[in-house]
Amino acid sequence: MRHHLLLRVITKLLVGPILLFALYVQFHGDYSPGGGFQAGVIFAVAFILFGIVFGLAKVKQVFPPWLVHKLAALGVLIYAGTGVYSLMLGSTYLNYSAFTPAHPEHGQHWGILVVELGVGVTVAAVMVAIYYAFAARPPVIHDEEW
Amino acid sequence: MELFIILTLFFMLVVTAIAILMMRHLFAVVMLSGVFSLLSALLFVTLDAVDVAFTEAAVGAGISTVLMLGTMALTSRNEKMPRDFSPIPLLVVIATGSVLIYGTLDMPIFGSPTSPALSHLATAYLTQSPHDIGVPNVVTAILASYRGYDTLGETVVVFTACVGVLILIGGLARRRRKDEEGTN
Numbered sequence: 001m002r003h004h005l006l007l008r009v010i011t012k013l014l015v016g017p018i019l020l021f022a023l024y025v026q027f028h029g030d031y032s033p034g035g036g037f038q039a040g041v042i043f044a045v046a047f048i049l050f051g052i053v054f055g056l057a058k059v060k061q062v063f064p065p066w067l068v069h070k071l072a073a074l075g076v077l078i079y080a081g082t083g084v085y086s087l088m089l090g091s092t093y094l095n096y097s098a099f100t101p102a103h104p105e106h107g108q109h110w111g112i113l114v115v116e117l118g119v120g121v122t123v124a125a126v127m128v129a130i131y132y133a134f135a136a137r138p139p140v141i142h143d144e145e146w
Numbered sequence: 147m148e149l150f151i152i153l154t155l156f157f158m159l160v161v162t163a164i165a166i167l168m169m170r171h172l173f174a175v176v177m178l179s180g181v182f183s184l185l186s187a188l189l190f191v192t193l194d195a196v197d198v199a200f201t202e203a204a205v206g207a208g209i210s211t212v213l214m215l216g217t218m219a220l221t222s223r224n225e226k227m228p229r230d231f232s233p234i235p236l237l238v239v240i241a242t243g244s245v246l247i248y249g250t251l252d253m254p255i256f257g258s259p260t261s262p263a264l265s266h267l268a269t270a271y272l273t274q275s276p277h278d279i280g281v282p283n284v285v286t287a288i289l290a291s292y293r294g295y296d297t298l299g300e301t302v303v304v305f306t307a308c309v310g311v312l313i314l315i316g317g318l319a320r321r322r323r324k325d326e327e328g329t330n
Contacts, residue, residue, distance in 0.1 A: 025200075029283065029286050030281045030282065030283055030286050031281075031283055032283060033199075033200050033285070035197070035285075035286050035290070036290075038197075038200045041201075041208065041209055042204060044209070045208055048209075048212055072308050075301065076305050093295075094294040096291060105277075105278075105279065105280040108279040108280065108281070108291055109280070109281065112279075112286060112287070112291055116286070116290055118301065119297065119301050122301050122304055122305055123301075123304055126305060126307065126308035129311070129312065130213065130307070130311045131212065132316075133311050133312055133316045134216035134217065134220065134315065136316070137315065139219035139220060140219065140221065140222070
């Protein structure tokens with residue numbers, strides 16, 4: 001897409017706000033609609049948009065595939081690890097109230113924050129990984145035929 | 147007024163679905179399926195299910211449209227014409243559809259306050275979550291805390307999907323490159 005000047009300029013302007021909005025949706029999910037899943041998708045969309053306009057090689061420099069694959073697993077580990085941590089504190093699996101026994105509500109806030117972060121990391125990485133897998137194969141349809 | 151909006155959205159949904167059925171050009175079909183997701187997201191907003199609408203707009207209209215376009219670029223632009231008309235699929239669809247409609251007859255009326263989902267669990271969540279969890283968005287409280295196991299399962303499913311795609315598509319490309327290096 002080297003010849004689409006408008007698309008390139010607008011993409012450069014949009015990527016930052018999209019990432020920022022994803023972080024807002026991620027960490028404001030307790031108070032407004034949204035959460036890890038939606039935030040992960042929006043976060044991935046910023047990279048996918050960048051990849052579509054500037055090419056797969058450029059976006060792979062920013063967000064290398066090995067990191068994407070490790071982050072996909074890391075998110076699940078964060079989520080499951082939160083449950084293991086509550087087990088080690090002597091409570092049931094994924095019972096966040098155990099984190100701060102004096103104020104169960106605070107523990108719930110922390111638990112939800114960490115767990116949503118795990119969901120967001122996994123979803124963002126998985127979406128980018130699937131996009132990489134599809135885009136890395138040579139297309140059968142050429143640019144002019146669309 | 148709200149009824150008018152809902153009816154208009156449903157009408158547009160049906161029109162989009164019929165247009166998707168009629169078209170052979172897959173690029174237009176993919177775009178229309180994005181429109182379909184966006185219309186369903188609007189319907190979810192009219193039901194006050196903002197979180198679901200958010201997900202539908204981001205995943206249905208956003209990511210899956212991009213992935214469908216990616217798949218299309220790897221396969222074909224036009225839908226293949228069916229070889230000849232066979233009545234069996236039509237009969238299967240009509241039979242399944244009538245069974246499903248028959249099944250809805252037992253369901254409580256839409257929005258009925260006495261429906262089982264609204265009378266026990268929903269009220270319990272709404273009344274208890276402010277002092278159990280204290281998070282203003284009850285949907286987040288249910289998803290991440292009350293139903294933490296289910297959300298963990300969903301995350302693992304998403305991860306499994308990634309592993310499946312990488313094994314199917316990502317691994318094959320790498321093996322081919324090795325073969326080429328070997329022959330060269």
